[in-house]
Amino acid sequence: MNKKPNLAIVGATGLVGSTFLKVLEERDFPFDNLYMMASAKSAGSTVTFKGKEYVVEELTEHSFDKPIDIALFSAGGSTSEKYAPIAAAHGCIVVDNSSAWRMNEEVPLIVPEVNPEDVSWNKGIIANPNCSTIQAVVPLKPLHEKYKIKRVIYSTYQAVSGSGLKGINDLKEGLKGNDIMKAYPHPIAGNCLPHIDVFLENGYTKEEMKMINETHKILGDDSIAVTATTVRVPVFDSHSESINVEFEKPFEIEDVKTLLANYPGIVVQDDPANNVYPLARDAAGKNEVFVGRIRRDFSVENGINMWVVADNIRKGAATNAVQIAEKLIK
Ligand code: 25A
Numbered sequence: 472m473n474k475k476p477n478l479a480i481v482g483a484t485g486l487v488g489s490t491f492l493k494v495l496e497e498r499d500f501p502f503d504n505l506y507m508m509a510s511a512k513s514a515g516s517t518v519t520f521k522g523k524e525y526v527v528e529e530l531t532e533h534s535f536d537k538p539i540d541i542a543l544f545s546a547g548g549s550t551s552e553k554y555a556p557i558a559a560a561h562g563c564i565v566v567d568n569s570s571a572w573r574m575n576e577e578v579p580l581i582v583p584e585v586n587p588e589d590v591s592w593n594k595g596i597i598a599n600p601n602c603s604t605i606q607a608v609v610p611l612k613p614l615h616e617k618y619k620i621k622r623v624i625y626s627t628y629q630a631v632s633g634s635g636l637k638g639i640n641d642l643k644e645g646l647k648g649n650d651i652m653k654a655y656p657h658p659i660a661g662n663c664l665p666h667i668d669v670f671l672e673n674g675y676t677k678e679e680m681k682m683i684n685e686t687h688k689i690l691g692d693d694s695i696a697v698t699a700t701t702v703r704v705p706v707f708d709s710h711s712e713s714i715n716v717e718f719e720k721p722f723e724i725e726d727v728k729t730l731l732a733n734y735p736g737i738v739v740q741d742d743p744a745n746n747v748y749p750l751a752r753d754a755a756g757k758n759e760v761f762v763g764r765i766r767r768d769f770s771v772e773n774g775i776n777m778w779v780v781a782d783n784i785r786k787g788a789a790t791n792a793v794q795i796a797e798k799l800i801k
């Protein structure tokens with residue numbers, strides 16, 4: 472793109488939408504016109520960007536009649552299903568945060584540190600992966616390139632902010648002894664719920680299957696065996712993940728640590744003697760993926776365990792989407 476792009480933020484008033492705005496501002500993303508869109512409920516309200524107030528407009532079939540180059544969507548799956556193709560038909564490129572388009576064969580699924588080249592075959596819609604998948608594949612990528620991954624076991628500890636304001640409110644109230652259950656079928660305060668998104672017929676949750684399928688698509692390798700257990704924990708921000716990885720090739724654990732520390736987007740925090748390891752509260756508000764507890768799995772021939780933490784609304788959603796948009800304007 473030669474001129475500065477016209478941008479639209481769809482779902483501008485939501486948790487992810489408002490974080491798009493923060494990240495665009497922090498990274499000084501170039502733009503000419505900027506449009507804020509949401510449902511009829513929010514139309515007429517205002518949001519502030521770079522000190523200027525913008526009136527939120529209702530998203531309709533005609534929202535993309537005006538020239539818009541890039542639209543960042545975070546308004547849920549059904550909104551994306553309906554409106555992303557309308558935007559694309561008008562020549563706009565949609566970066567979509569919902570799960571609606573991720574596994575569509577015509578739609579690239581991108582983590583900029585992992586598969587930026589896939590931007591080239593977009594047909595107007597690019598999908599932003601699931602938050603838990605994004606932070607996992609960043610450290611897996613350099614390891615897969617060097618040692619070829621055979622199998623991955625994910626166990627996640629996911630923050631309530633993944634469920635939006637409802638989840639945050641359930642935990643806030645629960646901590647005061649008020650067990651409201653608007654986001655979850657059980658109290659979240661003092662609990663761990665092995666249940667994220669809906670249950671499927673195969674016994675897994677949809678969140679678990681997203682991690683499995685999206686890992687294959689982003690790494691471009693269906694031969695990797697992947698399994699997952701995803702758990703909601705009483706933490707406000709940042710998902711934590713225990714990741715067990717088995718490789719084809721042998722390795723030195725110090726080389727693994729160096730490889731990860733030198734990879735873009737990763738910060739290694741691994742000094743157990745001084746109680747240094749990634750923590751959800753420290754990762755909150757940051758854009759990087761934090762990796763620690765990197766150690767050999769002595770139960771298999773070539774395996775490791777690691778602990779991976781990232782802000783699920785930033786790297787897991789808004790930051791990753793803005794990074795994709797940055798690739799588009801390059
Ligand atoms: O189906 P999916 O893909 O799984 O996605 C489902 C939900 O997941 C969130 C996102 O919620 C989405 O609604 N989400 C998506 N990707 C995510 C990711 N990567 C993710 N969460 C984490 N990580 P959200 O809160 O981020 O975004 C909601 C925004 O979407 C707007 N919206 C909804 N339907 C729309 C629409 N916009 C246009 N057309 C439609 N048909 C929604 O606007 C919001 O901006 P709104 O008008 O419905 O809400 C306006 C005001 O309401 C506040 N609010 C929302 N929920 C609550 C709330 N206030 C109190 N309690 C609540 N529970 C908003 O803050 C806003 O002020």
Ligand code: L14
Binds near residue numbers: 634
């Ligand atoms: O698929 O509830 O992007 O933590 C992101 C938030 C799924 C659920 C997605 C959560 C959603 C997830």
